[in-house]
Ligand code: FAD
């Protein structure tokens with residue numbers, strides 16, 4: 001971007017938002033320039049902090065006039081460099097759009113600003129006995145706008161599906177600066193034309209900047225129970241899936257492996273949950289209004305001697321302690337060094353073989369690297385974390401993604417494409433699908449100012 005155009009853009013932004021909302025101080029801009037892992041480093045000239053839909057629209061109109069690329073950013077917890085301005089774009093920080101609308105108890109819905117964190121919304125709707133169907137470990141920072149933009153998955157997909165299934169309506173500013181307010185009253189049925197709100201789910205900031213979301217809510221079950229189940233192998237855990245999935249009220253079926261559990265134990269300074277430690281451990285959580293513990297016990301009885309189990313947790317502190325074994329994996333990995341992330345799905349039939357193949361495949365291109373595999377077993381989504389290679393050495397992730405394609409899986413299960421996986425789009429989706437996506441992008445963002453370089457090259 002020529003400096004003159006950038007200066008004119010920033011002057012216009014100061015006039016529209018107020019000078020205090022246009023930040024160029026490198027100390028303040030710094031945290032917005034890099035991603036959660038620290039692997040991706042951008043160089044944004046400025047961060048803008050709009051506080052209203054009109055502010056966002058003004059920024060988009062200005063960006064279009066001066067041909068400035070914008071990178072929408074929420075909590076910056078994304079793991080594919082989707083919110084990282086690698087090409088020197090201006091960051092648009094949406095976190096001031098954090099209004100929490102009244103909970104519509106009759107409809108079990110709420111409208112919230114795109115910048116509201118998941119944790120804030122959970123507390124807000126929790127007081128009405130309701131919850132958001134998607135939950136994830138980054139809940140304190142991840143925003144609802146970011147979660148819709150990535151179609152986040154998380155811990156309860158086996159029960160409530162992904163973010164797209166929670167979204168009834170979306171308000172957004174599209175690439176021409178036009179504002180759309182799609183289904184603001186949360187009608188469950190509205191078959192008038194294309195599903196534009198659905199299109200914005202998973203669009204990763206490339207089609208529009210989301211300003212608010214009308215969310216479907218789910219009841220908070222009266223009781224929860226969770227248990228860690230130990231299996232001799234990943235294949236045994238996969239074999240148990242049909243039984244686990246059919247446990248009444250099952251809402252999480254999460255996989256961790258012995259190596260990861262040992263790493264977490266060292267990180268959080270706790271004794272191992274089972275001794276001896278089995279190769280594969282599954283965290284099963286059941287929620288319901290009546291006796292989830294009974295449902296857990298019935299599942300254990302059915303699984304018989306193929307499984308060993310920790311004591312079941314039902315109280316909040318014990319549940320949180322059990323969940324630490326799963327949720328602390330990203331932090332424990334990060335504490336070991338720079339982490340390369342591969343978030344993938346493989347068909348369940350090939351999942352155990354994939355887990356077995358990954359460490360040797362990584363070792364072949366990154367000798368001495370540490371490879372961790374964990375994830376959301378219930379929906380076949382695995383997270384491969386590799387520690388060791390330099391930030392710009394993508395060979396380890398590449399071999400993992402090659403294995404995924406060979407198995408008929410997806411190179412991105414729930415984190416999105418961002419900038420990290422753009423090169424894989426044509427092979428994953430095929431030329432016709434990519435061309436259709438380009439046509440959509442061209443229609444909604446004709447000047448290519450919204451998150452350039454993300455999703456589509
Ligand atoms: P950001 O990181 O700020 O942005 C992500 C993408 O959305 C970018 O492309 C950005 O441009 C776009 N975007 C952000 N806000 C808007 C907006 N208002 N309008 C348009 N585009 C926007 N993800 C899962 O799916 N499941 C998990 O279980 C999960 N667990 C995690 C655990 C940890 C510890 C961490 C660090 C991350 C985890 N993630 C998980 C990844 C991440 O939290 C999600 O991708 C989340 O949805 C990102 O939200 P965010 O507000 O931080 O978005």
Ligand code: 2HG
Pocket residue numbers: 079137154327329330341342343375383384385
């Ligand atoms: C999780 O499920 C997140 O913990 C993060 O999706 C995964 O950091 C990762 O690789």
Ligand code: ZN
Pocket residue numbers: 154375376383414
């Ligand atoms: Zn995940």
